Amino acid sequence: MIEKGDVLAADIGGTNLRLARVQAGGHIVREVRVQTNFSQLTELSSEAAAQAIVDTISQAAQPLLDADIVGLGIGFPGFFMGDSGILASSPNIPQLDNFNLAELLSNQLHIPVSAQNDALCAAIGEHTFGAGKGHKNLLHITLGTGIGGGFILNHQPYTGEHGMAMEFGHLCVAHGQDARLCGxxxxxxxxAYASASAISARYAEISGEQLETKIIFERGIQGNHEANVIIKSAASYLGQAIAEAIKLLDIQTVCISGGLIGAWNILHPNIMVSLNNNLIPPQQNKVRILPSILKDNAGLLGAANLFNKPK
Amino acid sequence: MIEKGDVLAADIGGTNLRLARVQAGGHIVREVRVQTNFSQLTELSSEAAAQAIVDTISQAAQPLLDADIVGLGIGFPGFFMGDSGILASSPNIPQLDNFNLAELLSNQLHIPVSAQNDALCAAIGEHTFGAGKGHKNLLHITLGTGIGGGFILNHQPYTGEHGMAMEFGHLCVAHGQDARLCGxxxxxxxxAYASASAISARYAEISGEQLETKIIFERGIQGNHEANVIIKSAASYLGQAIAEAIKLLDIQTVCISGGLIGAWNILHPNIMVSLNNNLIPPQQNKVRILPSILKDNAGLLGAANLFNKPK
Structure with missing residues (x-):
């Protein structure tokens, strides 16, 4: 929990940056959104790209900053070295290498800054303020353009040795020549089967219609056959991947966020069947899968909470 | 490490029980082996089966017991509730249910008793005295009749919420109708692809010869074509499964034990190729796979060390 003073929190994506002022208890009091063009940073040198990121976040933070702000927490798409705030690498901006995002921003804003992987921030948020509250262990899965994973173990974020833990979206659920190509x-x-973009692509393949995933979920709820087929199939693949994680981690609680949870009544039973079918018998029927409570705010609130995790 | 006095350690399989007296530093000073018939216990009631197990271990321990023994550690094939010594369930003796193996044995032998999953004991042994010594995190894989897994995280055994963590042997590496049936x-x-028994069965399928796996490994080293095909294929499937674990756990060190490591020169390069091919690019070339140093003694020495883990 955020213990004293307000904090700033940033949730950074490839095209969009959200920056919010957050009170104790996870209440967002003010928020700004700015468009980013981080996908174009690949053309810059490492130093110029790093400076552009720092400047973008710094400028967005200025209007929300005052003497009561105790720090800034950042969720960023990349791999961080433990709790150091140093970005070891980022798949989207490959020239960034040991980029001390937290220190550079702290020098510029004159407040403490923490930074961590965006999917892990979402897990922290949901564990601190949302569906995972009170659960000792939590696997959090974000279904977006890609699929992200974050793991809370014994109430602490699990980063792995290189900040690359819980690459849940890249668990393998199909083998052989027909298996779909992943990014x-x-x-x-x-x-490649259950992300929002995969669902959209797979729906187009069987229906001939290219639709936003939100519309596909709505059609699924309304009983549209093709939409149902794709959502049930995505649920089945998700259940398979969750089973792989449970076989290793042996935890009880999994939380899912992303637009697909709008179709929870179709999604949940199909995940559960597939999950239990893919576990070994003694592990069956021990896992509950919860829909996100915080939804789009999970990453932002997790970033806000970065100051309160023991270093 | 074992800190003072000698301990007894038991490594219990379905047909064989090993009981040893172990000194500080992991030195085995005396050992007895007795045949067990635990597979026949399924015909008994829960209480009778539990008592038969306690009696068998107790009788085996008597000749090694004296006033200098500070305790007994047991590796047992089943799922334990944390560090309690209570066996929640055992796949081989399904009627056992919340069987307090440690307490019953302690009452009978009048020394402290700890008990834990056998595959986890092997991981503890290899981490404390073997190839994993000094490594903060270790995934240990035992290739036997089945495939067992044990995980040391931050120098501590990882049990999972139901004592069922690291069911590595049941990670899925093939999908579809042709995928081999597992136990x-x-x-x-x-x-179903890379255990000793699977290798023996697969070798028989392509060669027509039913051989002990040890002979198959020797033939592989000598250049026999069919043996090489099967060992390389097993290595490739192992690499795939290790990749799934690394995608989630993000650790650097994996240790493999079991007869197959006799063919390490064939096994290791083929595991590494498959492992790296199946990881996402930023995770590639960060993992080292080590052959067991303790070999058959890993489980026994891990059991000996159960007294020295913080409760």
């Missing part, structure tokens, strides 16, 4: 270059990743 | 009832588990 990572491999075939058969769950992300 | 757990599912298809496509890595155990």
């Amino acid at each position: 990572c270059g491999n075939h058969g990743c769950v992300e | 757990c009832g599912n298809h496509g588990c890595v155990e």
Whole structure:
């Protein structure tokens, strides 16, 4: 929990940056959104790209900053070295290498700054303020353009040795020549079957219609056959991937966020069947899967909470 | 490490029980082996089966017991509730249910008793005295009749919420109708491709010869084509399964034990190629796979060390 004073929190994506002022208890009192063009930073040098990121966040933070702000927490798409705030690497901006995002921003804004992987921030948010509150262990899965994963173990964020833990979206759920190609270059990743973009692509393949995933979920709820087929299939693949995680982690609580949870009544039973079918018998019927409570705010509130995790 | 006095350690399998007296530093000073018939216990009531197990271990321990023994550690094939020594369930003796193995034995032998999952004991042993010594995190994989997994996280055994963590052998490496049937009832588990028994069965399928796996490994080293095909294939499936674990756990060190490591020169390069091919690019070339140093003694020495883990 945020213990004293307000904090700033930033949730940073490839095209969009959200920056909010957050009170104790996870209440967002003010928020700004700015468009980013981080996908174009690949053309810059490492130093120029780093400076552009720092400047963008710094400028967005200025209007929300005053003497009561105790710090800034950032969720950023990349791999961080433990709790250091140093970005070891970022798949989207490959020239960034050991970029001390937290220190550079702290020098510019004159407040303490923490930074962590965006999917892990979403897990922290949901664990601190949302569906995972009170659960000792939580696997949090974000279904977006890709599929992100974050793990809370014994109430603490689990980063892995290189900040690359819980690459849940790249668990393999299909093998062989027909397995779908994933953005990572491999075939058969769950992300290639159950992310929002995969659902849209798969729906177009069987219906001929290219639709926003939100519309596909609505159609699914209304009983549209093709939409149902794709959502049920995505749920089944998700259940398979969750089973792989449970076989290793043996935890009880999994939380899912992303637009697809709008179709929870179709999604949830189909995930559960697939999950239990893919576990070994003694592990069956021990896992509950919860829909996100915080939804789009999970990452932002997790970033807000970065100051309160023991270093 | 074992800090003072000698301890007894038991490594219990379905047909064989090893009981040893172990000194500080992991030195085995005396050992007894007795045949067990635990597979026949399924015909007994829960209480009678539990008593038969306690009696068998107790009788084996008597000749090694004296006033200098500070305790007994047991590695047992089943799922334990944390560090309690209570066996929640055992796949091989299904009627056992919340069987307090440690307490019953302690009452009978009048020394402290700890008990834990056998595959986790092997991981503890290899981490404390073997190839994993000094490594903060270690995934240990035992290739036997089945495939067991044990995980040391931040120098501590990782049990999971139900004592069922690291069911590595049941990670899925093949999908579809042709995927091999596993003993757990599912298809496509890595155990169905790379365990000693799977290798023996697969070798028989392509060569027509039913051989002990040890002979198959020797033939592989000598360049026999069919043996090489099967060992390389097993290595490739193992690499796939290890990749799934690394995508989630993001650790650097994996240790493999079991007879197959006798063919390490064939096994290791083929695991590494498959592992790195199946990881996402930023995770590639960060993992080292080590052969067991303790070999058959890993479980026994891990059991000996159960007294020294913080409760």
